Amino acid sequence: MSIPFELPREDREVSPYTGYTRAHWEAVADGLLGAAWRRATPGCALISLPGQPSRASRRSDALEGYARTFLAAAFRVAGADGKDPHGWLDRYAAGLASGTRTPGWDDTESWPLIGDHHVRGGQPMVESASVALGLSLTRPWLWDRLDGDVQDRAEKWLRDALVRTPAPNNWYLFPFTVASFLESVGRGDAVTARARQRALDLLETWYRGDGWYSDGDGRAFDHYNGWAFHLYPVLDAHRSRDAERLERFGQRLREHLKGFSLLFGGDGAPMHFGRSLTYRFAASAAVGIGAVTGHTPLTPGTSRRLISGSLRYFLDRGSVTDEGLLSLGWHGPHPASVQGYSGPASPYWASKAFVALLAPEDHPLWTETEEPAPSEGPDQVLALPAPGLLVQSTGADGIVRLHNHGSDHVRPHEGESAAEADPLYGRQAYSTHTGPTSQDDIADNHVSVEIAGSASVRRRIHPLGAGQGDGWG
Numbered sequence: 001m002s003i004p005f006e007l008p009r010e011d012r013e014v015s016p017y018t019g020y021t022r023a024h025w026e027a028v029a030d031g032l033l034g035a036a037w038r039r040a041t042p043g044c045a046l047i048s049l050p051g052q053p054s055r056a057s058r059r060s061d062a063l064e065g066y067a068r069t070f071l072a073a074a075f076r077v078a079g080a081d082g083k084d085p086h087g088w089l090d091r092y093a094a095g096l097a098s099g100t101r102t103p104g105w106d107d108t109e110s111w112p113l114i115g116d117h118h119v120r121g122g123q124p125m126v127e128s129a130s131v132a133l134g135l136s137l138t139r140p141w142l143w144d145r146l147d148g149d150v151q152d153r154a155e156k157w158l159r160d161a162l163v164r165t166p167a168p169n170n171w172y173l174f175p176f177t178v179a180s181f182l183e184s185v186g187r188g189d190a191v192t193a194r195a196r197q198r199a200l201d202l203l204e205t206w207y208r209g210d211g212w213y214s215d216g217d218g219r220a221f222d223h224y225n226g227w228a229f230h231l232y233p234v235l236d237a238h239r240s241r242d243a244e245r246l247e248r249f250g251q252r253l254r255e256h257l258k259g260f261s262l263l264f265g266g267d268g269a270p271m272h273f274g275r276s277l278t279y280r281f282a283a284s285a286a287v288g289i290g291a292v293t294g295h296t297p298l299t300p301g302t303s304r305r306l307i308s309g310s311l312r313y314f315l316d317r318g319s320v321t322d323e324g325l326l327s328l329g330w331h332g333p334h335p336a337s338v339q340g341y342s343g344p345a346s347p348y349w350a351s352k353a354f355v356a357l358l359a360p361e362d363h364p365l366w367t368e369t370e371e372p373a374p375s376e377g378p379d380q381v382l383a384l385p386a387p388g389l390l391v392q393s394t395g396a397d398g399i400v401r402l403h404n405h406g407s408d409h410v411r412p413h414e415g416e417s418a419a420e421a422d423p424l425y426g427r428q429a430y431s432t433h434t435g436p437t438s439q440d441d442i443a444d445n446h447v448s449v450e451i452a453g454s455a456s457v458r459r460r461i462h463p464l465g466a467g468q469g470d471g472w473g
Contacts, residue, residue: 003315004324005031015370018268020308022357022366028311029076029354030086035324036069036348037091043098043109044091047345051328052335054343056123059112061343066095067127068348070134078137079357089142092134096146100153114160117167123341128161129174129232130351132181136239143185155187162195169216170228172199180236203233210386211256219461220425221387221407222274226286227352230256235355238293250295257290258297259384261306262374262391265432266398268309272435273402275409275424278328278338279349280319284310288356291365300364301371307356309373319347326350330436337436375400375432388463402430408461421457428458 007027010019040047047065054061073088084090099111114124135143135154143151161178176199179192206213206229213229214220230253237246263271270283284307290296291303298306314320318332326347327333338346359365374380375393382391388406393399409425423437427445430437437444448455 003031003320004322005034007031013369014367015304015308017305017370017372018308018312020304020312022359022361024308025311025354025357026076026080028315029072029351029357031324032320032326032348033069033073033076033088034086036065036345038323039065040091040095041098041109044095045099045109045111046095049325049344050323051344052338054123054346055340056343057112060123060127061345063099063111063124063127064343065345065348066092066099067130067134068345068351071130072348072351072354074134074137075351075354075357077141079354079360081360082141084141089138092138093142093146096131096135096154097150100150100157111157114157114164116165117171118165122164122167125161125164125166125171125174128158129177132158132178133235136181136184139185151185155182158182159191162191167216169220170224172202173228173232175199177232177236180240184240200233203229207252208386210259210384211252211254212384212387216411218409218411219388219407219463220274220409221389222425223270223276223279223283224274225256226260226284227279227282227349230286231289231352231355234289234293234295238289246293246295250293253286253290253293253295254297257286259382259389259391260286261298261302262380262382262393263400263402263432264306264310264373264375265400266373266376266395267432268306268311268313268373269432270310270313271400271402271430271432272330272437273404273424273430274407275339276342276346276349277330277424277436278342278347279352280314280326280330280347281307281310282350282352285352285355288353288359291363292355292358299371300366300368302373304365304368305370305373307353308370311353334436373398385465388461398432400432404428404430404461406461406463408459410460421459426458426461 008023011021012019015021036047039049046062047069048062049065070092073092077084077089098109102110112124114128115122158178161175166172166174175195179195182188182192208214212221213225215224233249234253237249287303287306291300319326321327328338328342328347330337375398377395379395380393390403392401407425409422429445
């Protein structure tokens with residue numbers, strides 16, 4: 001399918017599998033940003049995209065439009081060493097000034113205040129991390145050029161993220177990111193230090209081994225490993241040049257990529273498994289940050305094959321509308337696969353894939369010839385003991401299958417009501433060639449007992465073990 005913005009000519013010499021180069025990544029970022037900015041408010045603080053609003057509020061959804069597209073712009077400009085031919089940062093600077101002028105009250109531009117996760121005002125905490133990361137990445141060209149009063153207002157708005165209660169999962173990385181930014185610009189204190197340490201401590205309790213984190217207490221393993229648990233701490237340690245933390249988190253990323261790199265099909269599709277899949281090619285963020293920092297077991301050519309394959313997979317299958325916007329869904333719009341917290345701008349967490357642009361033009365990620373994806377080589381069967389997953393790929397068709405005996409998305413002290421069945425986590429198997437899966441679908445890869453017309457569901461999983469070789473069945 002065609003997309004409504006122009007891409008460079010394919011280069012099948014350096015990129016024999018996808019045809020994509022670094023210039024394609026820049027063109028996609030610019031195309032998505034240009035389309036989104038046509039929906040901005042006059043003061044540039046809000047980007048209100050069409051579609052079903054989230055359960056937060058339309059104002060929160062519009063802040064999401066600003067914050068998540070800011071990530072794409074920040075990676076784009078930082079990766080080009082400040083070159084900004086389209087003037088993206090001028091718009092985000094104007095939006096920062098407008099959005100923080102009278103936060104929570106102005107009817108046309110102001111940003112909603114950050115609240116606790118369990119109330120209606122919780123969603124802005126998520127977006128505060130994107131704002132903070134965007135400001136950190138573009139500091140020499142945006143933050144350092146702002147008037148002092150705008151910096152003060154921005155700090156005041158961001159600081160609410162440090163004292164509000166996050167959701168008990170990857171959300172703790174949002175105040176961590178805010179605190180990291182404030183400290184980097186000389187605005188740190190005991191509150192920022194506490195927010196950072198709290199997140200680092202929780203990461204240790206959620207780490208299960210083999211490069212896999214559970215998304216909070218329990219056994220919830222999904223794509224949040226890549227686009228949250230590895231991305232934020234590794235990027236932060238890399239940019240702050242904290243050798244000790246970079247070694248610790250970088251080694252975990254390396255271990256994660258040994259298995260995770262097999263979860264992309266030969267057609268570029270990431271595994272359809274877990275929640276928030278409307279973030280689409282954000283699934284390649286872990287591969288990208290691994291290549292940027294060097295903490296990866298993959299060759300540069302394999303890394304580019306994976307990230308460009310994932311990007312092209314969605315562009316070729318209708319994920320971008322005729323207006324140039326990312327839709328809520330998987331290939332194209334698919335309401336059944338969208339979570340209640342997702343609004344029209346939620347898909348722009350896909351911007352995290354553009355972390356790869358932090359590798360400059362002469363980086364091996366872009367200059368070395370593409371190599372086959374792991375799923376395009378010999379047939380493989382790989383056990384991942386920590387998350388309780390078994391990955392099977394067949395090179396003849398490039399399909400990858402994920403056998404799930406470890407991820408269930410059930411908190412340790414939660415009940416196991418059949419009404420709370422979660423097909424995104426509870427199925428026996430998933431693949432890169434099936435999906436989307438939702439509550440509304442006919443059950444697949446599921447075994448149940450039916451009594452009086454009611455079927456049992458798979459809730460809490462108790463993994464017994466996993467491994468390689470003849471000793472495992």
